[in-house]
Amino acid sequence: MSKDNIITPLEDGPLHITGTLELLDADGKLIEETEELYLCRCGQSNNKPYCDGRHKKAGFVESAVFVTPPDSEEEQNNQGLLSIKVQANGPLIFRGDACIQDAKGQRIFRKVGGLCRCEKSANRPFCDGTHSKIGFVAE
Ligand code: FES
Secondary structure, eight states, X not given: OOOOOEEEXXXXXXXXXXXXXXXXXXXXXXXXXXXXXXXXOSSOOTTTTBOOSHHHHHTOOOOOSOSSOOOOOOOOOOOSEEEEEEOTTSOEEEEEEEEEEOTTOOEEEEEEEEEOOSSOOTTTTBOOSHHHHHTOOOO
């Protein structure tokens, strides 16, 4: 039985993602299939897209509460494959049924979305396009 796909920004830390997951690089090549990921969202990891713990040294402070939750789709079963693609110099793009939940337990349901990994979005954990303005560089 497949696990629910759940995306959880951790307070002052990475994105924790569980479910039936595939992680793809910017060219669409498979990095790995797994059931759990910790992905950098502070922009400081030396092992992007993975978290390497540098958020602590970098003093990353983030409440992990939705600033402005985007509209949720209907509650869905959150199962099946959740594909997460690293966009070069930009966000993580996910496709598949997913529940995104914040530190207060607010939940939204989406089939596609962008998750900030540059640290500068005003609407974290979601990408708001700021990575382009600040010249974020990451493969
Ligand atoms: S990746 Fe941070 S705003 Fe897009």
